[in-house]
Amino acid sequence: MDKFEEVMQMMAKMSGEEMQKAIEAKKKLCICRDCPSYNECAKESNELLYCAIGKSPKCITGEVGCICPGCPVTEQMGLKSEYFCTRGSEKEQRGM
Numbered sequence: 388m389d390k391f392e393e394v395m396q397m398m399a400k401m402s403g404e405e406m407q408k409a410i411e412a413k414k415k416l417c418i419c420r421d422c423p424s425y426n427e428c429a430k431e432s433n434e435l436l437y438c439a440i441g442k443s444p445k446c447i448t449g450e451v452g453c454i455c456p457g458c459p460v461t462e463q464m465g466l467k468s469e470y471f472c473t474r475g476s477e478k479e480q481r482g483m
């Protein structure tokens with residue numbers, strides 16, 4: 388089991404409230420706003436944390452660079468994928 392799978396197991400034991408708190412804490416660490424693929428629409432909609440939540444619902448379609456590998460959440464969660472805003476969450480990209 389890799390780090391991401393361990394984190395998923397741990398999160399599965401959280402209550403709804405604990406999960407919400409964890410999501411808000413991770414959103415604060417998300418560096419998508421500094422990414423070249425992040426656009427005005429995403430900014431106005433305050434979209435973040437695509438690695439957990441999934442694709443940008445209506446804003447980001449173009450891939451012009453992804454800075455996820457340098458994000459602290461990548462290290463914390465053991466993420467291996469990138470371009471979560473266009474390709475889907477880590478879980479989705481792993482086919483989980």
Ligand code: SF4
Binds near residue numbers: 439455461
């Ligand atoms: S890994 Fe990418 S999508 Fe996830 S929090 Fe970091 S910058 Fe945002």
Ligand code: SF4
Binds near residue numbers: 420425447452453472
């Ligand atoms: S998920 Fe990656 S490509 Fe998309 S906005 Fe965040 S850093 Fe950029």
